Amino acid sequence: MKTFKSAAWDSDANTSTFQELFQKSKKIKNTIDKSRKEVKKNAKALEKRIKKKLNKKNAAVTDTKNLISTPEELMTQSKKRRLRKMRAKLKKDDSNNSQTDLSSLVSVKKTKPKKIKSKPVNEEIKLVLATPEENQENPQPKKKKKKPKKIKTEIENEPKKPTKTFKKSLNKLVFSDHSFTEKLLDTPEDAHKSNKKEKFYNKLKVALNSTKKSKPMATLRQKMIEKLKSARFRFINEQIYSTDSKEAKKLFEEDPEAFKSYHEGYRNQVKSWPVNPLDLIIEKIKKLPKTNVIADFGCGDARLSKSVVQKVHSFDLVATDDSVVACDMSKVPLENNSVDVAVFCLSLMGTNLRDYLFEANRVLKIGGVLKIAEVESRFEDVEQFIKGVQHFGFKSMWKDLSHNLFYFLDFKKEKDVRNKNKLPTLSLLPCLYKKR
Template sequence: SKTKSKPLTPAERLAEMRRKIDGGKFRMLNEQLYTTTGDSAFSTFQSDPELFDVYHQGFREMADKWPTNPLDTFIDYVKRHPKAVVADFGCGDARLAESVSNKVHSFDLVSRKSHVTACNIADVPLKDSRVDIAVYCLALMGTSVREYVREVYRVLKPGGVLKVAEVKSRFESESLGGIEGFVQTLRKMGFDCKHKDERNKMFVLFEFVKSSRKPQKVGPIEFKACEYKRR
């Protein structure tokens, strides 16, 4: 016969309820971030910064279950280029900046740490051609992706490197044309793909280099939204 599990204490019950509520909020926020503009996301999180905490707590819990986190790969890469100036777009809890000795500009919708700048990442407070390495780790969200890529092009030095990690299933949008379609679109926007790694079941990692070509006009870049299952 099954042994009955010990009833939860009131404190444990409360913690469990809180987890469920936060899990629901995380999914709702996630959906919102994938379907709004950078401006809209920025004003939402600025008006209620606690939402940022809920979102990133949910994200951290999820990331803890992954066999590998693409951010670790990018941290290793940056460590091999200690003199490089880095920009981390959609930095979350700014783990990249805290893991390396480089000069890192960290940007996200809310600043919870003194070295993070709160802004819409389509419009960051950096002058043109100032950055050696730009990082977009699972941060190409919402309907302003084209504008985010343009902003990266603006702040990167000629020959600068753009590192992108994205969830594999998001490339399945018809208008994007899969992984190859994404590479071709970025090529038109002035980036050459030097390396792409599709070995991971969940993520694709890219290394682009800013070329000297003049960027062409492109339509909006539409990824598939990423739906996280109920926890």
């Protein structure tokens, strides 16, 4: 049998070591708790800092929004500032006891006060209170009169031309009230009383001789006729944009005067435009070779053919001249591949644009140029329109979208297109006028 020693002393040692380990574990736990608390504190501090920064940014944004105020608010702010300044000045100046309207002072512009040579107050009061007899006994000292400058009174030797502002005021005066000028011209003695009147009289004489006669005012009948013409132009314009080329041709064949009234209205519209697109097209065609053949679709008065050296085939719904061929622009009397340039200057009207572009492809030579000039407001999306035209055997060559009212597009023919049914339908917005 094995004998075992008593382990009393070993148990004491084990308890001491256990207590030490327990205390160490407690310390470690405390340190961990402290570190957790510190981490939480730091996290809360970071959250507060981030919130402050965000609040500052939001405040800055709101300040900028407040700064962007209406002009009326700015005016009120500036008025308030001026009022504050004026009140501060009035407080400083105790001597000035006169009551003033601050609102009127704010509205008036700042101007340098003129230096006025005033007599002492006592002398002014004496002069006012004095009787006419006393004034005769003690007359006021007369001021030295300056010698008046010599002025040419003869109409033949005309002085320098009057300024524009003088002419404008004089035209208003002369043509509004003739009686006033007659009085001035009939009474030269009254006009020569002072130097100023003499100058005005001479200027008025010269201006009356130099000014052109006023245009006669239009009568009520003429005004009514002009209004009727413009109304008819708008009506015809709407019909052309809302129908195809066949129906438009029938309209002008039934009523040939409608075409004349349409073009009269068109000429009146051209006067108000900043640029005439036909002028720019003419300049470009002049630079092309003289052997080129051009087809003008929707020529109107055939101004392009009259201002260019090259041979031009002019087509429109009605022939206003011997040089114009009356036809539907979807079927033009030209052979295939016979033209170098095809022009559509404000003539892509109607609902059958596909027929026009197909006809342009048929007529043009390979490598020929298609020139389009149209009103800017007719395009919903220019790029989509250009892509649509490219399906007709053309390639986009040049575009100018810099003008305020018109777009200019040039295309080059790359291939012949024979099947019309496969081609996409193109459309532009109509130019409709507001109802009056």
